[in-house]
Amino acid sequence: MKTRPYHHGDLRAALLTRAEQTLREKGPAELSLRELARETGVSPAAPSRHFRSKQALLDALALEGFDRLTTAMVEAHDRAGESFADQFAGLTRTYVSFATANAALLELMYARKHEAGAPDDLIASMHRLADLAMSLITAGQQRGEIREGPVERLAVPLFAMLQGLTALILSGALQPDQVEESLDETIALLLRGYAP
Amino acid sequence: MKTRPYHHGDLRAALLTRAEQTLREKGPAELSLRELARETGVSPAAPSRHFRSKQALLDALALEGFDRLTTAMVEAHDRAGESFADQFAGLTRTYVSFATANAALLELMYARKHEAGAPDDLIASMHRLADLAMSLITAGQQRGEIREGPVERLAVPLFAMLQGLTALILSGALQPDQVEESLDETIALLLRGYAP
């Protein structure tokens, strides 16, 4: 019988994928470093070599989430048509779709951000995401499809809407079969509100 | 030296107020039943007589929060003027104001709602709040200040906006001095979007 090698090989990655799985299944509250170690077949203290604290692991997970979301949105932007409405709808949909597919992850991503000790890379990731949305708005303004005004101010309702819509979906306030029509309604309302 | 009486008097209420205080100061994660008991000057197992589990205490806190928020919104509605825009702005502002003043509480209120075992009274409280907003919309429709359509559908962007705006504020994405102008911007955008 071949014994398990002393060194795991890539414990860090193994922990992360396993953690995301249990996060998806049972939520962040149920995530335990010890149990994670148990499931990965490693000693209880082993994870500490890769993640100084439980929070550090959660941060790493959140960071990964931001990366995935950002690339998804960039791809959606490239894939969308020329018209502002198209791009707008495209970005909104991919955001919401990511949110529904990765509910717990997104919750984690935003839960972590308004606490004091948020790491720099996390904050940077979030800003990158925000910039994406802002550039969409300035583009719309240049085409005359969005009313004028400072971007930071105009962007607030958009952010709020995205954030709020996903919150509604995650919280179960919106049934899955209502999501599509709610999205339509919301996008239409935003476009009317943003019209010059 | 007078010894502390065996019976506390109103432990349940004492625990709740103390719990809300620490919730406000240190967030829900740091809330510990044992510490609560310690601060209240009572044995570690005493709280279990009033709250079967930690979750039960959090639920009670959330329920209290919903009650307070609902009454605040009802009062705001009564205080507001006749015009739809007035009422709309009034409700939005009180909601956001409650959110900023009771950040952690509100987070708790919504965190609990999308988990399986949410108690009935909590769910009922949330529906009461939702009905309030919906009735605002139907009233607006009757006055011809809001486009027609099913209320449940029209209400979604409003809920999303409220939820999202508070999320932005709580998360620190909006600086306190930006809140007022963001609110103005958002309310105006919503009114344009809702216009017939």
Place this chain on the structure above:
DNA sequence: CTCCCAATGTAGGCACTGATAACAATGTAG
């Protein structure tokens, strides 16, 4: 090639948590 050392894993223990069971004090209904 060898030896040393940094990286990675293990063993054990500490302080803390929430939960539960068995027991004690209290106040009250009959």
Place this chain on the structure above:
DNA sequence: CTACATTGTTATCAGTGCCTACATTGGGAG
């Protein structure tokens, strides 16, 4: 006055995150 339900207390359990000391490994310097 007494039986009893309520509300505290004590003790204990399993589980957690984190820390220190030790073991094993593999790769780079000589």
